[in-house]
Amino acid sequence: MSGLNAPSPDFLDRLRALLGPQGWRDGPEIARYLEEPRGRWHGAAALVARPADVEETADILRLCSAARVGVVPYGGGTGLVGGQVASDGPPPVLLSVERMTAIRSVSAEEDAMVVEAGVVLADAQAAAARADRLFPLSLAAEGSARIGGVLACNAGGVAVLRYGNARDLTLGIEAALPDGTVLRGLKTLRKDNMGYDIRHLMIGAEGTLGVITAAALRLFPRPRETATAFCAAPDPAAASALLRLLRDRLGPAISAFELLSAQGMAFLAETCPEVPRPPVEGRWFALVEATGGEGSGVGAALEAGLAAGFEAGLVEDAAIAQSESQRAAFWRIREDTPEANRRIGAISSHDISVPLAAIPDFIARGHEAVARLNPHLRINCFGHVGDGNLHYNVFPPPGETRAAFETLRAPIKRTLHDLVDGFGGSVAAEHGIGRLKTEDLARYGDPGKLAAMRAIKDALDPAGVMNPGAVLPARPPLP
Missing domain, CATH: 3.30.70.2190 (Alpha-Beta Plaits)
Structure with missing residues (x-):
């Protein structure tokens, strides 16, 4: 996070004044924001900002960009690749969307709903159901995952086979960019070719290009x-x-x-x-x-x-x-x-995808490769076969703990990810890159795509404040 600053007391006072007493948290009460489900990272934050709308979000980003203070967007905290926690560098401002929970509209006629980023996924599903419609995105963490985070990582879930990923279910977004520009793109149109589609740039960017504050989502007839x-x-x-x-x-x-x-x-x-x-x-x-x-x-x-x-x-x-x-x-x-896996304690967990026809061969060769590293390791491979997304997790032998096999974590990961790449697959299927897989992105990503990603990041976030260290390695801000 080179080039970023720790927020000064004066800066934090200005932020508190901007947000009002309900708009921020600090001290011991922010501990819950600084953990992630797998317990591999513990973050830091100078303050948790809780904006009420897109205007306050834009004001926060404008202040942070000017002061070169890092911003880590936070949804429901359910991400599994460390995208919501920052443990290196100056303590950032953690920006939570938890106060933006309005379901602005639900239209059976339009087959669309407009919801704010802090709406819990299960609540969005329930709102659609009340209108006799289906919002089909469904995943294990839907009781706590928030729409903003779901879109930021382009979540998939169990219904991708028929309905697609989060980006396929999104008609438009409202968002704040790092310089304070507000994108007001909540139209429910199915066809709109007026220039670049910034919606798809923001979805899947994991909070590195700005903060999604609301979305227009596709609905479907409820199955009878x-x-x-x-x-x-x-x-x-x-x-x-x-x-x-x-x-x-x-x-x-x-x-x-x-x-x-x-x-x-x-x-x-x-x-x-x-x-x-x-x-x-x-x-x-x-x-x-x-x-x-x-x-x-x-x-x-x-x-x-x-x-x-x-x-x-x-x-x-x-x-x-x-x-x-x-x-x-x-x-x-x-x-x-996934909860059973968590309780057992994986040595190495992998969210990968391979071409549909390659799934059986990949599983067989993956099991063989892990056995060569240690024949006593246990493997739980499961996932969404219809879209090629497997969760391939490796565990210690019965009676052992993952800590005793920590030295195998990196070799297991490299072995399996090399195998995925050899099959023409992806080492980040639905959980994203976060901070866990930045080296993997650099190793396996297409050089042309990586160069374009860096150019986009530098253009939209020249100060380098947005989720520093996630997706792309942090580097000094542009002058």
């Missing part, structure tokens, strides 16, 4: 029929083939297809005994959901598709949910898998 199945498959190749079979038969009605492993089920049984057990036995599992309109017959179509999969040797056993409570039990197994 839903069919959910928990299947046992002999291996990942069979699961991938089952997905192709079901999509050929049901088309876009397949809205989710999640791969789970027996190792993941064992972790759940060990650490989360309250979570339902899988309804079928197997070494690998697929959680499949199909949705459709009234009279679509997706239940019968899914059952017929699974029967065809059984005849083809792709399915060993399957259970179709007979009630909403049973469907919820199936999904709880998937949603609590």
Whole structure:
């Protein structure tokens, strides 16, 4: 963070005066903002700024840019790559969007809603449901993740197969740029080619180019029929083939297809005994959901598709949910898998993506590569097979702690990321780069893209104050 300044007492007084008594926090009460879910970073901040709207956000950024004081944007704190914590350099201002929680509008006629950045994802889903509409972005942290953070990292989740990532669900944004410029782009248009689309520049930038303060989001008709199945498959190749079979038969009605492993089920049984057990036995599992309109017959179509999969040797056993409570039990197994992983304690966790056709080979070669490093390590590979996104996590042997294997963390990461790159994949699928993967971006990123990213960063944030050290390595501000 070379070239940035620690905020002076006078600067902090000016910031407090700007925001008023409800607009800032300091002292011991900011400790909760300085941690991240995996416990690998502990951040620092001179003050937590809590702006009420985009104008106050712009004023904060204008002050910080002029004084060359770092700003770390903060949503729900659920990020897994350290993008929300800064532990090096002068203490920054942490800018939380938690007071910007208005749901400004929900329109079934427009199939759109406008929400502020501090709205919790689950609350946005509920607001859409009240209008008999669906906001399909769904992920394990939806009860605490906020829209601003979800867009900043272009989150994916379990429904990307049908509905796309966060950027595909965003029609427009309101945002503040580092110099205090306000972008007012909350139109709900599906077609708008008036120049550069700054919306897509801000989404996925992880707070390094400015702060998203509100968004216009796409809504969809709520499914009238839903069919959910928990299947046992002999291996990942069979699961991938089952997905192709079901999509050929049901088309876009397949809205989710999640791969789970027996190792993941064992972790759940060990650490989360309250979570339902899988309804079928197997070494690998697929959680499949199909949705459709009234009279679509997706239940019968899914059952017929699974029967065809059984005849083809792709399915060993399957259970179709007979009630909403049973469907919820199936999904709880998937949603609590990350919590079980956290309680076991991974040596090295990887959010990666590979081409769909390469998934079985990648998993097999990944297991072989990890075994060469230490044959006693345990692997829980699971994820969104429909979009190629796997969460490939490596754990110590039973009875051991991850601390005892810390020296293997870097070799495991390098081995698996080299393998991902060799398959033409990405080492940052849906969690982003943050501070964890800046070296990976430099190692595996396309040089032309990296040069363009640096040029954009320098143009929009010449003082280098926005989330310093995240995504691109910090360097001295431009004169």
